[in-house]
Amino acid sequence: MTTLVETQGLTKRYGSSRxxxxxxxxxxxxEVFGFLGPxxxxxxxxxxxxxxxxxPTAGSAHIGGLDCWEQSTDVKRxxxxxxxxxxxxxxxxxxxxxxxxxxxxxxxxxxxxxxxIARMGLDPTRKFRQYSSGNKRKIGIVQAFMHRPxxxxxxxxxxxxxxxxxxxxxxxxxxxxxxxxxxxxxSHILTEVEQTCTRxxxxxEGRLVRVGGVTELKGLKxxxxxxxxxxxxxxxxxxxxxxVEQVDALPDGHTLRLAVSGGLDSVVKAAAQYQVVTLxxxxxxxxxIFLRYYEGDGTAAxxxxxxxx
Amino acid sequence: MWFNSVxxxxxxxxxxxxxxxxxxxGLLMYVVVDAISSVTATAAARATLVxxxxxxxxxxxxxxxxxxxxxxxxxxxxxxxxxxxxxxxxGSRMLRGEEARGTMDTLLSLPRGRGRVALEKLAAMWVALxxxxxxIGLLTYLGGAHVNADYTFxxxxxxxxxxxxxxxVFGGLALFISQFTQENRGAAGITGGLLALFIVVDMIHRIxxxxxxxxxxxxxxxxxxxxPLIPSYGTDPVAMLIMVALSVIFSGAAIWxxxxxxxxATVALPRWLSLPKRAVRPEDALPAHAWSLxxxxxxxxxxxxxxxxxxxxxxxxxxxxxxxxxxxxxxxxRSLFExxxxxxxxxxxxxxxxxxxxxxxxxxxxxxxAALLMAFAVTQASRWAADEEDGxxxxxxxTPQPRLxxxxxxxxxxxxxxxxxxxxxxxxxxxxxxxSGLALDWGNLAAASLSMIPLGLLIAALGYxxxxxxxxxxxxxxxxxxxxxxxxxxxxxxxxxxxDGVLRLSAFYYYxxxxxxxxxxxxxxxxxAVAAVALALASVRFTRKDIAH
Numbered sequence: 001m002t003t004l005v006e007t008q009g010l011t012k013r014y015g016s017s018r019x020x021x022x023x024x025x026x027x028x029x030x031e032v033f034g035f036l037g038p039x040x041x042x043x044x045x046x047x048x049x050x051x052x053x054x055x056p057t058a059g060s061a062h063i064g065g066l067d068c069w070e071q072s073t074d075v076k077r078x079x080x081x082x083x084x085x086x087x088x089x090x091x092x093x094x095x096x097x098x099x100x101x102x103x104x105x106x107x108x109x110x111x112x113x114x115x116x117i118a119r120m121g122l123d124p125t126r127k128f129r130q131y132s133s134g135n136k137r138k139i140g141i142v143q144a145f146m147h148r149p150x151x152x153x154x155x156x157x158x159x160x161x162x163x164x165x166x167x168x169x170x171x172x173x174x175x176x177x178x179x180x181x182x183x184x185x186x187s188h189i190l191t192e193v194e195q196t197c198t199r200x201x202x203x204x205e206g207r208l209v210r211v212g213g214v215t216e217l218k219g220l221k222x223x224x225x226x227x228x229x230x231x232x233x234x235x236x237x238x239x240x241x242x243x244v245e246q247v248d249a250l251p252d253g254h255t256l257r258l259a260v261s262g263g264l265d266s267v268v269k270a271a272a273q274y275q276v277v278t279l280x281x282x283x284x285x286x287x288x289i290f291l292r293y294y295e296g297d298g299t300a301a302x303x304x305x306x307x308x309x
Numbered sequence: 310m311w312f313n314s315v316x317x318x319x320x321x322x323x324x325x326x327x328x329x330x331x332x333x334x335g336l337l338m339y340v341v342v343d344a345i346s347s348v349t350a351t352a353a354a355r356a357t358l359v360x361x362x363x364x365x366x367x368x369x370x371x372x373x374x375x376x377x378x379x380x381x382x383x384x385x386x387x388x389x390x391x392x393x394x395x396x397x398x399x400g401s402r403m404l405r406g407e408e409a410r411g412t413m414d415t416l417l418s419l420p421r422g423r424g425r426v427a428l429e430k431l432a433a434m435w436v437a438l439x440x441x442x443x444x445i446g447l448l449t450y451l452g453g454a455h456v457n458a459d460y461t462f463x464x465x466x467x468x469x470x471x472x473x474x475x476x477x478v479f480g481g482l483a484l485f486i487s488q489f490t491q492e493n494r495g496a497a498g499i500t501g502g503l504l505a506l507f508i509v510v511d512m513i514h515r516i517x518x519x520x521x522x523x524x525x526x527x528x529x530x531x532x533x534x535x536x537p538l539i540p541s542y543g544t545d546p547v548a549m550l551i552m553v554a555l556s557v558i559f560s561g562a563a564i565w566x567x568x569x570x571x572x573x574a575t576v577a578l579p580r581w582l583s584l585p586k587r588a589v590r591p592e593d594a595l596p597a598h599a600w601s602l603x604x605x606x607x608x609x610x611x612x613x614x615x616x617x618x619x620x621x622x623x624x625x626x627x628x629x630x631x632x633x634x635x636x637x638x639x640x641x642x643r644s645l646f647e648x649x650x651x652x653x654x655x656x657x658x659x660x661x662x663x664x665x666x667x668x669x670x671x672x673x674x675x676x677x678x679a680a681l682l683m684a685f686a687v688t689q690a691s692r693w694a695a696d697e698e699d700g701x702x703x704x705x706x707x708t709p710q711p712r713l714x715x716x717x718x719x720x721x722x723x724x725x726x727x728x729x730x731x732x733x734x735x736x737x738x739x740x741x742x743x744x745s746g747l748a749l750d751w752g753n754l755a756a757a758s759l760s761m762i763p764l765g766l767l768i769a770a771l772g773y774x775x776x777x778x779x780x781x782x783x784x785x786x787x788x789x790x791x792x793x794x795x796x797x798x799x800x801x802x803x804x805x806x807x808x809d810g811v812l813r814l815s816a817f818y819y820y821x822x823x824x825x826x827x828x829x830x831x832x833x834x835x836x837x838a839v840a841a842v843a844l845a846l847a848s849v850r851f852t853r854k855d856i857a858h
Contacts, residue, residue, distance in 0.1 A: 051707055053856040073711045081707035087700030089612070090409075090492070095594035100602040104708040110596060117595075124594040129409075129491060143704070 001028040004151055004182050005050065009059035012045050019045045020206045022059070027184055027199075032177050034197035034214075035186040042206040043186040044084050047155050050184075051081055063151060080149035084156050084186075086140045088128050094139050095124035098146065107147045116142045119168055133160040145172060152176060154185040158192055170196050190283075224282045225258045225267055230275035237273070241266040315416070315426055319433035323399070327437050329786065330395050331444030337797065338445060341384050342452035345377040347806065365673075367516050367634050370533065377458035378538030381449070387508045387529065391793075392445075392472060396438060396480025397504065401496035403430050404563075405487035408573050423568040431484070431560055438477055442469030449538070460538050467537035467544050474552040475532035479504055481559030488566040488576045498619060505623045509630065516637045528555055605705065605715055609722035613689060617726040620685040624678050624730055625737040628758075631674040632741035632749075635667060667749050668824040672757075676799070679761040679820055682730055683792055686765040689723050690772025691785040697857050698781050712852045720773065720844060727765040734758045749824075756828035763836040764816050768792060770843035777850030 005027035012019035020042040027033045037043050048054045050061050052072025061068040063075045088097050098117075102108035117124055120138040128136065137160045144152055152173075158166045173183055173196045187193050193200055194214055201211040210216075222245070227233075235247045235256055244267065246259040254277075260267055264281060271279065311321040349355040355375050362371035362383050369386030373379030404427060407413040416426060446469030450462045479500060487496035507527040514524035524530045534548035566576050601611030696702055705715060735758035742749050768788060775784045798807065799817035812818050819832035 048856075053703065053706060055853070055855055073709050076707060076709040079707070081704070083700070083703050083707070085700055087703060089701065093594065093597075096597050096599060096602055099595060099597050099599070100608060101704065101708060103603055104605070104705065104710055106709075113595065125590075 001030070003027070004029045004031075005033075005061075005063050005184060007046075007050075007059065007061045010046065010049060010056055010061050011058040012049055012054055013057045018042075018206045019057070020049070020203070023203070023206075023208050024059075025201050025208060025211050027182060029182055030177065030180045031199055032173060032183040032185070032197045034193035034200035035184065035203065036188065036190070036193055036200055037186075037203035038188055041203045043188075043203060044155055045206075046203070047084075047153055047184075047186060050153060051079070052076070078150045080144035080147060080152045082140045082144040082152075082154040082157055084159075086136055088136075088139070090129035091127060093125055093127050094122060094131065094135075097128060097139060098124065098143055101143045102146060105147050109146075109148070112148065113142070113146045116145055116172075119172070120165060134162060134165065137161055138165065141169065141172075145176075148181070150181055152181070152183045152185075154183065156186055156188070158187075158189070166192075222259055222261045223264060225260055225264065226255060226278075226280045226282075227258070227271050228255045228277045228279075229271075230254070230277055233271075233274045238267065238270055241270055243267075314429060315421070316429035316433050319430050320436055323433060323437040326395055326399070327440045327444070330392055331441040332448070333790075333793070334389065334392055334441075335445040335448030337793075338381060338385070338389075338449040339452035339455075340797070341381045342377045342449060342458060343455055345375075345380045345458075346456050348380070349375050367512050367638065370515060370536075372536060372542055373539050376539065377453050377456050378460045378464070378536075378540070381452075382536050382538050387511075389472060390475065390504070390508065390529065390532075392441065393476040393479040393504055394501070395441075396434060396476045397483045397497050397500045399434050399437070400480035400483030401487045401493040401500065403427075403434065403484055403487070404567055405490065405496060406493040409492055413572055417572065424564055427564045427567050431564070434480055435477060438473040438480070439470075442466070442473035445469045445472065453538075458538075460540055464537045464540060467535070471532060471535045471537060471544070471549060474549055474556070475528055477556045478528045478552050478559065481556040481563065485559040485563040485566075488563050488570070489578065491575060498616060502619050502623065505627075509627070512634075516634055528552060605710060605718035606721050609719045610725060612692075613722055613726045616685070616688065617729060620681070621730045621733045624681050624685075625733040627681075628674070628678055628734045628738040629741035631671060632738055632745055632747055634674075635670045636745050636747055638670065639667075665825060667747055668753060669822075671749070672822050672824045675757040675761075675824055676817060676820065678734060678758075679764050679817065680792065680796055682727065682761045682765045683768045683816075685730065686723065686727060686769035687772060687785065687788045687792060689726070690769045690776070690788060691781060693719055693723075693773060694776035694779075694781040694784045697776070700857075702856055706856060713848055716773065716848050716851045720769070723769050724766060727762055727769070731758050731762045731765075734761070750827075753824050753827050756823040760820055760823050760828060760833055763833050763840060764820060767816055767836050767840040767843070770840040770847060773847035774843045774850070777847055777854055 003026045005025075007023055007025055010023040011021050013021075023042070023046055035043050035046065045054065049056055050063065050068050052068050052075060055069055064078050066075045066078075068075050092100070098113065102113070120142055122135060122138045122142065126135075128139070131139065137157070141154075141157060144154060158169055161169060173185075176183055177198075183196075185193075185196070197214055199211070199213055202209050232253050233256060235249045238244055238247050238256060238258055243260045243262040243264075244258055245261060248257045249255070250257060258267060268279075311317050348358055358374055358380075359371070362374040365371070365383075369383045371379075371383050374383045404413065407416065417423060443466065446462075446466040449468055450460075450465035452458075453460055453465065482503065483496050483500040486499050487493055490496045490499070507529050510527040511524050511529035511533060514520045514530075531545075531548040531551045534545040536542040537544050570576055601607050702715070706712065735755055738754060738758065739751065741747075742751075742754065768791065771791070772784060772788045775787055779787065795815040795817055798812060798815040802812050802815070816836060819829065819836050821829045821832060823829060
């Protein structure tokens with residue numbers, strides 16, 4: 001498998017402010033790579049450095065073997081880009097915007113473009129300023145996909161999209177992967193990354209803290225399970241179960257709250273021994289994963305809490 | 310304290326403008342009032358000034374121009390109305406700008422009525438204008454005190470108040486027009502155009518007899534009815550009240566419309582006033598095959614088309630009008646000096662038959678047009694900087710277009726627009742010369758019109774260069790300051806006996822007097838060379854810098 005994107009010690013500082021520090025990762029051709037991190041972690045800075053919009057303070061970034069700063073024009077022939085904040089001429093219609101960027105890029109198949117517009121349910125006759133935030137996002141997505149780039153770099157692509165469009169977007173990403181093309185998408189929504197990505201990187205305070213497969217990330221998951229029984233149930237019956245890390249009995253005497261890592265099979269089977277009134281399971285947010293990831297180190301945990309607050 | 314209310318927050322936002330405009334124009338007044346002693350040093354100089362002022366009556370009514378107050382009132386005529394640009398920008402941004410940015414939604418989610426929010430913002434604009442007026446009045450008084458002027462501190466403050474009132478009218482007008490436009494820039498552009506139009510409407514009665522009724526349609530007319538710096542002329546309270554009434558009407562109507570319409574929407578115009586809408590089916594929307602979407606150059610050109618059209622109307626239209634003003638002025642001078650043996654020789658030149666004399670009368674106009682063309686270039690350089698700040702370059706630079714091509718294509722479009730305005734100025738003024746029968750060397754007229762181009766390109770290139778490091782607001786402020794300071798150096802400098810070395814710092818120095826002396830080839834090549842260097846440095850910087858986000 002060939003490496004399409006490669007960063008080595010990539011660093012970007014804004015004067016005394018933090019940008020990104022020593023970011024190193026590789027993305028193979030045909031991968032859908034997720035870039036996770038809370039707001040302000042350095043996702044957009046990394047992406048804008050890859051796009052040649054920011055000059056690295058140190059380190060390097062290459063796409064298709066080309067230096068992202070020195071050969072940025074050539075790099076952009078390979079890439080379709082959706083910025084995190086989309087600013088376009090408010091007086092142009094969606095159709096005019098797509099035609100303009102199609103002309104600047106070249107290689108846009110009009111039939112494919114019309115298909116994309118139809119799939120996203122976009123009305124290209126309206127002016128950009130008249131679009132809702134979701135429709136503006138659709139314009140951005142279509143312009144990133146329309147020339148069938150070898151690499152798609154998408155900064156929080158589904159922000160503002162409704163669930164139906166999010167599903168359509170997921171299908172479009174899967175099609176890109178099936179065609180052997182590559183996607184690099186940033187997000188702070190765990191489920192989005194889980195559904196579409198093969199590998200993920202987590203960035204915190206400008207530094208990569210983890211790069212690995214999605215399954216590894218899922219291993220970090222901890223469910224918070226709340227079970228209300230018809231009668232009081234002993235907490236001890238759950239404490240020794242596989243994956244159960246913590247059991248708290250609530251003051252009503254009928255409810256237990258469990259922290260469970262991994263699968264819930266053993267908990268469900270144990271609960272079935274008693275008369276269950278309700279059972280709810282809450283997936284952890286990305287913030288909770290961060291906290292869990294650092295809970296072995298008190299200092300790191302406090303830092304992570306600061307990041308997500 | 311400053312975040313306790315919408316009023317205080319808005320006033321805080323205006324703090325730099327208050328100081329900048331107040332001190333800037335105040336210092337300008339100080340300088341011109343202080344200059345009176347040098348321009349009236351001898352009886353002959355005083356007589357020359359009085360006769361010169363008469364021939365420039367179109368600029369402002371020449372009353373007691375040999376006194377500090379009279380001289381400043383005449384000399385800055387409508388130029389002082391440059392202050393109106395601030396309330397025009399503030400008024401157009403006040404509600405529409407907030408709506409376009411989406412901040413109005415947040416503001417109106419507070420438990421405050423729309424009317425109150427609008428009134429607090431309007432009150433902040435008025436307080437800002439009055440503070441500017443106080444600063445201008447104070448510095449005008451200090452300048453006058455230095456030369457023992459006959460006006461008092463109260464007169465100076467009244468001068469500032471009169472200025473604030475007329476500027477307030479245009480602020481209210483901008484606020485009103487912004488209720489009908491999707492963008493604040495559109496409202497600012499239209500109101501700016503109306504300001505230029507009203508200045509001309511006011512001028513008419515000083516050039517064409519018995520047209521007083523027509524000039525009364527202009528708010529500037531009522532501003533000019535008060536001349537507080539000339540104590541014998543005094544202040545017209547009724548005229549000031551009329552300006553207050555106009556402000557109340559425009560602002561009141563704007564707020565009335567604002568509280569009744571949807572946020573983000575415009576007030577619907579009657580069908581006969583609306584542009585016809587072309588119904589396009591979604592499936593037919595692509596490809597649009599529009600010429601303007603072919604490249605960065607054509608897109609830039611299309612974005613500049615509307616402002617270029619209006620600036621052309623103002624500059625080229627004014628150029629044609631200037632020709633007719635000159636013919637009229639000569640007629641007035643002829644009747645004025647007919648009985649004076651002292652000016653017998655001069656009369657021979659009047660009547661439009663002496664090309665050299667006509668050229669010297671028109672020369673000042675063409676310097677003004679060069680300044681206006683440079684002001685246009687400043688607005689476009691400012692848009693270049695703003696586009697990056699607003700994130701509009703982000704996607705363009707994600708396409709395989711080299712950064713060098715992006716900046717040069719944009720500058721190329723600006724060059725095209727600048728050349729268009731200059732050529733149209735030449736065409737319309739040539740037509741006016743032909744119609745009026747004024748004797749004028751066409752070669753010199755072409756030189757005067759086309760020599761404006763390098764000046765426009767110079768300030769634009771400097772704007773592009775500064776934008777490599779500075780934020781839009783600072784870049785624009787710096788360019789505007791440069792333009793004003795160049796104009797002051799060339800306009801007031803000779804009277805103040807400023808050394809030649811300082812005069813050479815002004816771009817207008819190199820423009821020279823092409824209407825009388827022809828094309829200053831060497832000087833123009835020098836200006837072009839400096840512009841080219843500035844553009845080259847701007848390009849190098851743009852290709853190496855981080856793109857703002």
